């Protein structure tokens with residue numbers, strides 16, 4: 217998920233052999249996969265590292281708002297399902313870091329960039345999980361949005377990324393169904409549960425729409441990414457698809473989408489929806505989201521407090537290697 | 544003989560409570576572990592333990608015949624009715640303490656479930672056979688980390704030794720005999736029968752880890768009778784919060 221353009225950098229591009237560039241572009245146009253050993257323009261490599269590491273960071277930071285409810289899940293089955301889900305997200309982070317490493321940037325460098333606040337992750341994880349219904353809403357909406365984003369990336373031009381997406385998409389659709397099932401249960405439950413479910417939808421709806429990134433007319437790098445086929449549909453196209461799929465689901469379980477302007481447009485065969493608060497979006501991108509400080513602190517604390525464990529593992533491996541050599 | 548369904552249910556509850564409470568503790572780590580890989584294996588162990596707890600507590604509920612299932616047992620009992628051992632409810636502390644706790648408990652649970660695979664109660668035997676495979680992995684990973692930390696850096700050796708020291712007073716409780724009627728009927732096993740195997744397994748890993756076996760001390764017991772540490776009530780208040788706040792809701 218979380219592949220939207222959150223950092224715009226117009227770094228100068230090195231002068232590259234036009235013949236190689238042309239050959240590269242032709243391969244992309246033929247929908248061939250680019251593999252780690254293949255030649256690629258520096259800008260392609262840089263953009264991919266940024267997109268993939270951002271994606272991996274989002275998986276990892278995304279463990280926090282949901283992990284917040286593991287100890288309070290309301291049944292043994294829900295607890296197990298949530299544990300497995302959060303574990304899946306960690307696994308997604310691992311695959312994507314590994315795929316990104318094939319581009320020559322180490323996981324350590326990427327993780328350092330996250331911890332220092334230099335790298336971005338999806339804006340959605342800077343919102344708090346207040347009630348159990350938020351776990352339903354995240355699965356349904358956030359994983360749902362992630363699927364919209366990631367399914368086209370199974371055909372991304374970079375082979376390792378595309379293959380990671382194939383694996384991940386299967387799990388994401390499972391997460392989406394589980395989340396929807398939680399919401400369905402709550403919406404059909406007691407008055408207090410129904411209130412929880414509607415409140416969660418109210419809070420998560422707009423941030424979910426923002427997950428697709430800025431509107432197309434303010435997404436300057438999109439065209440290049442589309443040409444390189446590391447983005448295969450525009451932000452607004454994906455956002456529209458998400459709205460069209462999700463609105464009937466909300467109706468089916470008796471919840472109301474918090475948008476008075478939402479109407480079916482017969483001519484377009486799609487929903488018209490209200491204006492997104494882009495000021496909020498850009499503020500969250502800048503690191504001003506409600507729980508941005510908590511998320512970054514949690515990642516940094518885990519890393520710093522675990523330093524002695526990682527040092528021990530390294531020291532032990534070195535001792536082992538020395539012993540093996542001496543033997 | 545004379546072990547009735549209620550006796551077996553009580554036994555299944557104590558087995559289930561061990562798994563439930565340790566699974567709950569490990570769930571607290573999620574997203575906060577020293578590495579992503581550690582995060583994943585801790586969640587993996589937690590997941591296995593919650594699965595075991597579900598099977599055991601559901602079975603206990605069936606045996607009781609009072610309309611309680613695993614969820615009712617997990618979320619609607621207070622401290623005095625939990626019969627897990629004290630070791631599993633101990634706070635996570637740092638990773639050293641978590642691993643020391645896991646190392647001791649998984650080695651115990653492995654031998655217990657291996658022995659219970661031959662229980663005369665077919666359901667308990669079936670659950671134990673499945674669980675023993677899972678726990679063999681838990682014991683292996685925890686033992687590997689004991690060695691890494693014990694034979695890693697000075698700091699890691701000290702931290703894991705402290706973790707071991709914290710947990711050591713709770714080891715004897717693991718070997719308390721359950722209801723004699725159940726042992727006689729072959730439903731339960733007397734853990735004293737595998738204490739030598741446990742000690743040998745622990746000592747072998749501690750040797751590899753260059754860690755000293757902590758000195759014997761007065762055992763702290765009571766968990767099997769509902770007399771717990773101060774920590775369990777806090778764990779339950781978190782785990783049971785939704786069920787307690789909305790007693791008429793289904794989730």
Ligand SMILES: [Fe+2]
Pocket residue numbers: 217275304305308384388
């Ligand atoms: Fe994911």
Ligand SMILES: [Fe+2]
Pocket residue numbers: 305359387388391
């Ligand atoms: Fe997911």
